[in-house]
Amino acid sequence: MTATTTPPFDTSAPPPGGLLSNRSGNGRRRGVVNAVACTGLGLAVLIALIPLVAVLGYTISKGARVVTVNFLTHSMRGVGPLDRGGGAYHAILGTLEQVAIASILAVPIGLLVAIYIVEYGRGPLRSAVRFLVDVMTGIPSIVAGLFIFAFWVLGLGQGFSGLAAGFALAVLMLPVVVRSAEEMLKLVPDSLREASFALGVPRWRTIISVVLPTASAGITTGVMLAVARVSGETAPLLLTAFGFDAIRTSPFKGSQSGLPLFVFNQASSAFDVAVRRAWAGAVTLIAIVLVLTVLARFVAGRNRLEVN
Numbered sequence: 040m041t042a043t044t045t046p047p048f049d050t051s052a053p054p055p056g057g058l059l060s061n062r063s064g065n066g067r068r069r070g071v072v073n074a075v076a077c078t079g080l081g082l083a084v085l086i087a088l089i090p091l092v093a094v095l096g097y098t099i100s101k102g103a104r105v106v107t108v109n110f111l112t113h114s115m116r117g118v119g120p121l122d123r124g125g126g127a128y129h130a131i132l133g134t135l136e137q138v139a140i141a142s143i144l145a146v147p148i149g150l151l152v153a154i155y156i157v158e159y160g161r162g163p164l165r166s167a168v169r170f171l172v173d174v175m176t177g178i179p180s181i182v183a184g185l186f187i188f189a190f191w192v193l194g195l196g197q198g199f200s201g202l203a204a205g206f207a208l209a210v211l212m213l214p215v216v217v218r219s220a221e222e223m224l225k226l227v228p229d230s231l232r233e234a235s236f237a238l239g240v241p242r243w244r245t246i247i248s249v250v251l252p253t254a255s256a257g258i259t260t261g262v263m264l265a266v267a268r269v270s271g272e273t274a275p276l277l278l279t280a281f282g283f284d285a286i287r288t289s290p291f292k293g294s295q296s297g298l299p300l301f302v303f304n305q306a307s308s309a310f311d312v313a314v315r316r317a318w319a320g321a322v323t324l325i326a327i328v329l330v331l332t333v334l335a336r337f338v339a340g341r342n343r344l345e346v347n
Contacts, residue, residue, distance in 0.1 A: 140205025149216030201290025219261020
């Protein structure tokens with residue numbers, strides 16, 4: 040009978056401290072991966088910001104000197120091609136009215152469509168609505184202008200007007216508002232809806248009092264992206280508003296100018312004085328979009344605080 044000897048320790052077991060060393064190694068590896076990912080993300084953001092800052096800086100440097108009180112308070116009525124006077128007041132007024140008309144039409148309809156898709160829509164109809172919204176997202180701006188030109192300007196005989204331009208811009212705004220609002224509504228936790236339902240609150244009241252206030256900041260951002268997207272459109276205005284050098288306060292009858300049209304017409308000139316006015320018009324348009332964005336975020340922030 041042979042005696043068996045037991046080894047002083049189990050050679051198959053991990054060495055003392057092996058588990059801790061593995062954890063520390065994994066931690067160091069995760070730290071390195073996190074640092075590399077953060078560095079790559081920062082570089083990507085920087086690369087994306089370089090052309091934006093370059094465009095803004097170059098535009099401001101070329102047009103800021105021309106943006107004066109006279110430029111903001113006078114129109115191009117009676118201004119010759121070589122005259123240094125004239126301004127963009129008529130175009131600023133036209134842009135504000137046309138974008139306001141487009142927003143009044145597109146924002147409520149877009150929110151209702153997004154609410155239907157997220158809260159009520161089921162089955163083939165929901166899929167059809169989303170498909171149509173996706174199709175509208177890819178519509179070129181000139182097609183929207185042609186549609187309003189054929190239907191409103193020629194078909195119904197209403198002629199060129201700021202109202203027609205607002206209709207064309209609303210067609211372009213609508214899909215952007217729908218998609219952005221839809222994504223923001225999806226981010227609202229279902230637990231908030233369920234808590235409201237548990238208290239006996241009907242669905243429509245839950246949407247108004249809980250869902251929309253919670254998503255208001257994101258919806259406002261989407262709306263302002265839509266406003267910024269249509270504020271610089273020129274092709275639809277060429278076919279609907281047509282352009283007018285004098286001040287026209289009413290958008291409902293007669294041709295009307297807009298800042299994109301003003302920039303297009305002035306930049307097409309062969310004279311340096313007109314090109315400088317085009318740069319000034321571009322700076323003014325950027326400033327208007329920036330002011331509208333800040334005001335919208337401020338109002339949305341105050342509404343959210345009041346709800347909370």
